[in-house]
Amino acid sequence: MTDDRAIIEQVLSGDAEAYARLVDRHYDRCARVALRIVGNREDAEEVVQDSFLRAFRALGDYEDRERFSAWLTRILVNQCRTVLARTRKRESVFLELDSRQASFAVPHEPPEVEWPELEQALALLPPDQREAVVLKYADDLTYEEMSRITGAGESALKMRVQRAFARLRGLLQEVPSV
């Protein structure tokens, strides 16, 4: 985004406070992605804060051939992976579900704010599938951008998204019409 570049130039010219505008522009998107990948708000907030700080420190390395949002997401995903690796030994932050028995309701219309059953179903996906489907649909990234961010090939990412949807279809069941 051109506006992002203008703000970045302002920061690199010595105006650190201008960075707050970049935070405002990208915080919600980053929080949305981080929450869906790491699965809880506390870790997601930590991930987002750490990512913005890392991005600030590395701003001199940012090259505007790449969208700033994609560059920031790459930092964010790495932070998510770090947190997930750290918490792998902890008990699941989601419901204690037996994934073979899990089944969640699907609303007739997409919920405007939250859909807890979807969050729970996402938690049952393997991390690489969850990451792929979140980047694709929560962040509007192309497969090419996803490939640069995750380091996985485009065809592998498409496969992960397909498998994720197949799994989600099995978990999410239609609510009977009233």
Add this chain to the structure above:
Amino acid sequence: MSDADHMDLERHIATALHAPLGHAASARARDAIMARVRRSVASDGMPVRRPRPFGHRTARHSLIGVALAAGIGSITTLSTLLPGAPALGRGASGSAVVASAVIGDSVVATLRDTLRLVRLIFDEPRASEVAVIGDFNGWRAAGTPMQRQGADGALRWSVTLALRDGDHRYAFVVDGTRWVADRAGRATRADAGRLYSLLRVTRDGAAAN
């Protein structure tokens, strides 16, 4: 589920994942991030746009190729140049002395940006780690690490930098705490209480100035 149901489900999921969280960018979250940003500026300084020696993919390949060639040729080149450089030895305060030399010729990153490979050598056998900091790396505290060379008795540190022609301010950080200016140069200048040196890079070579 039918195919239509599958499409609906996919649409539902896509819409839900894309929906705002509802708690959005709170002022508290932004304030927390900016507080950490300010602490970072206080401790490490502002981020600085770095030179783009690898600005284009083709240039990246060119630079690596020349850097490898320069590495091979540096033994001869340095042995030729060092006798003419300021004598190695201890400075008045016991600090180390540095020699610098251009070890590689022009590297074309873009048509207008010519980079020269400059090797800095720093003589400090007692150091555990040494980094060079300067305009070229944004004066970041971590700097650019120098590589240890030689055995204990004749330990030296070296690093190769890709620099544009012109003057570059720089200094060394020994063991992460001690700031040392290059005493090979005639002029070390105070800047906000710190000493730094000027490295002048031209087509004819590099010298502490």
